[in-house]
Amino acid sequence: MRRRKTVVAGMALALSAAFLLVAPFLFKPYGIFILSTWAVMTIAAIGLNLTLGYAGQVSLAQAAFVGIGAYITALLTTKGWPFWPACALAGVACFVTGWALGYPALRLQHHYLAFVTLAFNTLVYLVFRNEEWLTGGIYGISNVPRPSLAGWSMNGAHAFYYFCLAALALVSLATWCLIRSPWGRAFVALRENPMRALSLGVDTRRYTLMAFALGAGLGGISGALYAPLVQFIDPTPFALGLSLNLLLMVVVGGSGYFFGPFLGAIVAVLLPEWLRFAQGYYLMGYAMLVIVLMVFCPTGLLGLADRLVTPAAKAVPAAAREVAA
Amino acid sequence: MLADILQLFVAGLATGGIYALAAIGFTLLWQTSQTINFAQGEFVMLPAFFVLIGMGFFGLPFWAAVLVGVAVSILTLGLMFKKLMVDPMLHHGVLPLVIATIGLAILMKETVREFYGADAWPFPPLAAATNVTVFGAAFAVQSLVVLGISIAAVAALQLFLNKTRTGRCMQATAQNPTVARLLGVPVERMILYTFLINAALVALASLLITPIYLAKFTNGELLGLYAFIAAIIGGFNQVRGAIVGGLLLGVLDNFTAVYISTQYRLVVPLLFLIVIILFRPQGLLGRVEERTV
Numbered sequence: 001m002r003r004r005k006t007v008v009a010g011m012a013l014a015l016s017a018a019f020l021l022v023a024p025f026l027f028k029p030y031g032i033f034i035l036s037t038w039a040v041m042t043i044a045a046i047g048l049n050l051t052l053g054y055a056g057q058v059s060l061a062q063a064a065f066v067g068i069g070a071y072i073t074a075l076l077t078t079k080g081w082p083f084w085p086a087c088a089l090a091g092v093a094c095f096v097t098g099w100a101l102g103y104p105a106l107r108l109q110h111h112y113l114a115f116v117t118l119a120f121n122t123l124v125y126l127v128f129r130n131e132e133w134l135t136g137g138i139y140g141i142s143n144v145p146r147p148s149l150a151g152w153s154m155n156g157a158h159a160f161y162y163f164c165l166a167a168l169a170l171v172s173l174a175t176w177c178l179i180r181s182p183w184g185r186a187f188v189a190l191r192e193n194p195m196r197a198l199s200l201g202v203d204t205r206r207y208t209l210m211a212f213a214l215g216a217g218l219g220g221i222s223g224a225l226y227a228p229l230v231q232f233i234d235p236t237p238f239a240l241g242l243s244l245n246l247l248l249m250v251v252v253g254g255s256g257y258f259f260g261p262f263l264g265a266i267v268a269v270l271l272p273e274w275l276r277f278a279q280g281y282y283l284m285g286y287a288m289l290v291i292v293l294m295v296f297c298p299t300g301l302l303g304l305a306d307r308l309v310t311p312a313a314k315a316v317p318a319a320a321r322e323v324a325a
Numbered sequence: 326m327l328a329d330i331l332q333l334f335v336a337g338l339a340t341g342g343i344y345a346l347a348a349i350g351f352t353l354l355w356q357t358s359q360t361i362n363f364a365q366g367e368f369v370m371l372p373a374f375f376v377l378i379g380m381g382f383f384g385l386p387f388w389a390a391v392l393v394g395v396a397v398s399i400l401t402l403g404l405m406f407k408k409l410m411v412d413p414m415l416h417h418g419v420l421p422l423v424i425a426t427i428g429l430a431i432l433m434k435e436t437v438r439e440f441y442g443a444d445a446w447p448f449p450p451l452a453a454a455t456n457v458t459v460f461g462a463a464f465a466v467q468s469l470v471v472l473g474i475s476i477a478a479v480a481a482l483q484l485f486l487n488k489t490r491t492g493r494c495m496q497a498t499a500q501n502p503t504v505a506r507l508l509g510v511p512v513e514r515m516i517l518y519t520f521l522i523n524a525a526l527v528a529l530a531s532l533l534i535t536p537i538y539l540a541k542f543t544n545g546e547l548l549g550l551y552a553f554i555a556a557i558i559g560g561f562n563q564v565r566g567a568i569v570g571g572l573l574l575g576v577l578d579n580f581t582a583v584y585i586s587t588q589y590r591l592v593v594p595l596l597f598l599i600v601i602i603l604f605r606p607q608g609l610l611g612r613v614e615e616r617t618v
Contacts, residue, residue: 058420104603112602115557119595122550130588240550244363244427251424283435290428295413298421 005309013259020165024158032157033229038269039164040225043171045249045261047218052247053256054179055211056191061101061117062246064124065094065216067238069223071128074141074233083147087224091217098216102209113212121243128235140234144227154228164225171218176258178214187211191256252293254302263301328462333579339468340537341575342475346530347552348559348567349482350523356499356562357519360411361423364430365527366549372398372531373448373540374437387449395528403524407517430545437542450536471533478529479568482522486564495519499562550591551578554598560611569609 024032048062069090076086105116128135135141146154147163154160178184186207189197198204227233245268253264271289275282297304347369354360362368375397379390410429414422452470456463486492497505498515506512530548538544551574559570574594581593601608 052420058423112606115553116599116602118553119598123592123595126589126592248424248427251420255420281439284432284439287428287432287435291410291425291432294421294425294428295410298414298417 008309016262024161029157032161034270034273036157036161036164036229037226038265039161039168040222040229041246041249041269042168042261042265043225044219044222045246045253045265046171046175047215047222048246049215049250049255049261050175050178050187050218051212051215052250053260054184054187054191055208056194057106057208057212058114058247059117059212059215060114060240060243060247061121061124062215062219063238063240063242064117064121065098065219066223066226066242066246067124067128067235068094068097069220070227070233070238071135071141071223072220073224074144074227075134077145077147077228078141078143083145083224083228087147087221090220090224092220094220094223095213095217098213098219099209101216102212106205106208106212117243118240121240125235125239128238135235138234140232141227142232144231144233146228146231160229164229167221167225171221175218179258183207183210188256248290252290252300254300254306257300257302257306260300260302267301328460331460331462332464333583334576335462335464335472336468337576337579338572339471339475339575340534340578341555341572342472342479343530343534343571344548344551344555344574345568345571346475346478346526346533347548348555348571349479349564350526351552351556352559352561352564352567353499353519354523355556357495357502357516358411358415359419361419361426362523363423363426363549364433364545365552366545366547367430367433368402368524368527368545369530369534369548369552370540370542370545371402371433371437372528373535373544374441376532377441377446377448377540391532394532395525398528398531399521399524401524402527403521404517406524407520411520430549434542434545441540441542443542445539445541448535448540451532467536474529474533478526482526483564491515491518551594554594557598558601558608560608563608563611566608566610 020035023035027035044062044066047065048059051057051059072090072093073083073086076089077083101116101120102113105113129137131137132139146160148154149163152159154163179187186197186202189200189202190204190208190211194204226237249264249268250261251264252267253260253262267290272282272286275285293301297307299306347365350368351362351365354362372394376387376390376394379385379393380387383390383393385393406429410425411422414425450467451474452467455466457466457469458464484492486496494505494510495515495518497508497510498512499519502512505515534548535544552571555570555574556567557570558566558573559568560566577593577597578590582590585593
């Protein structure tokens with residue numbers, strides 16, 4: 001049973017990777033832009049999946065971290081900084097902010113982090129909008145330069161797409177290693193049974209905080225890529241709506257599944273574009289789909305796939321989860 | 326000066342009363358079924374459009390349209406929301422339901438935009454737009470009416486919850502469903518009642534706030550946030566808390582807008598929220614929830 005699953009998963013993975021590599025030759029520039037957005041949003045969703053799927057904490061501030069990352073990168077690169085230190089700073093700044101925000105909030109029960117992060121996201125949005133001397137207010141920051149890699153300019157849509165894809169691959173690899181490490185095991189233990197984890201000697205608070213801060217850091221890196229992707233940033237994309245959307249990506253894809261965010265981001269980023277032929281109805285259709293999916297399959301798309309491939313999975317959900325982790 | 330402050334205070338209480346109505350519904354759903362309704366703001370936005378449809382499309386007079394609108398709200402936002410969305414998901418934990426209500430919020434917003442456009446529609450007020458002057462301060466009659474109706478609604482709800490058998494059964498369900506069931510309380514029906522009451526409360530809030538804000542598809546965004554903040558400030562598990570939270574928030578919001586900054590008016594409630602969560606997480610009037618192993 002387990003082997004069949006590995007084969008199916010492996011084939012799906014190989015096919016998707018092949019598709020992503022040839023995709024730029026199949027689409028118009030707008031399509032490539034959307035695919036790049038998908039890669040960038042997936043990074044943010046992977047971060048949130050660490051917080052939510054593995055450590056079991058609901059964060060509604062991921063958009064704020066994406067925003068902080070994007071603004072840091074945009075501000076520094078337009079002042080002549082190279083991309084790399086700006087990107088690193090964005091990641092570190094978000095990690096530290098996440099730590100500082102989570103430290104007091106995580107003393108409390110789980111749903112309070114959701115409330116604190118919700119407030120934090122709106123506060124950060126207001127700062128972006130109102131502190132014109134720094135962020136340009138509603139006029140935003142334009143002409144964000146794209147990075148170059150060892151003398152290669154990433155200006156073209158194709159080049160930047162592959163750049164985003166490479167970043168996504170790197171982040172995925174790092175997360176994969178993290179989840180397989182004792183740290184990752186501790187994260188899962190926290191989600192499954194925090195009391196038990198505590199009694200087994202896991203420092204629950206520190207690990208939860210770590211998962212949240214790491215998720216925030218990945219949000220920052222996603223933002224650092226987002227700024228040069230769109231080349232113009234204003235406060236609007238980083239409002240609470242994006243945080244809810246990222247949460248939706250993680251849960252719709254399958255929270256706690258490694259590939260959940262990838263699928264969820266397809267649903268949240270690509271699907272609305274494909275449904276665009278329906279004009280005004282597309283968001284309605286999209287919302288209906290999310291509701292129906294949650295009603296009939298609350299474990300998300302990968303949970304559904306899990307159930308289809310291994311019909312007995314219902315009896316051993318914990319084992320299935322471990323395979324996915 | 327004093328007159329200004331008094332004026333702002335009463336106007337703040339009036340909007341605060343509306344926030345309280347939405348916040349009470351929010352806490353009721355949480356208490357009885359652990360439903361965090363992220364569409365609560367849209368729940369307040371929609372009933373006004375039911376009334377507009379009744380008046381515009383079916384040509385009903387205002388008061389008939391209001392009755393129909395409230396009835397339709399209770400049917401859709403209460404009964405259908407409970408039966409079609411919450412029931413199938415109740416056993417899957419809080420999160421899928423949270424996501425589904427986020428989806429529902431998008432659906433409601435987009436549907437209204439599709440059929441009513443992005444314009445703000447005028448909505449008939451429940452009272453004439455005149456002022457009365459008391460001690461040199463001019464109060465809008467509308468504010469006073471809004472405040473009066475919210476207070477009456479909250480008082481009626483409190484009486485119902487504390488003095489009637491059904492109300493007490495609902496409280497028992499909120500406090501401990503298992504024990505309530507053992508004692509013969511029809512828990513399922515009590516949960517349904519809270520959903521119907523929530524629908525009635527948001528319909529009332531909608532009728533009160535829409536004449537001030539005009540009917541627009543985005544109305545729910547801010548209202549939802551305020552209901553949410555009011556519920557947490559007051560105490561997520563207390564009806565009384567939601568009232569205090571709502572009124573406090575309305576007053577605070579008005580004074581911030583006038584005396585501090587309109588741009589940052591949302592910051593004060595948000596900071597207040599964070600401070601409350603950090604230092605008194607159960608809310609001003611809430612009781613501590615026990616941890617289960």
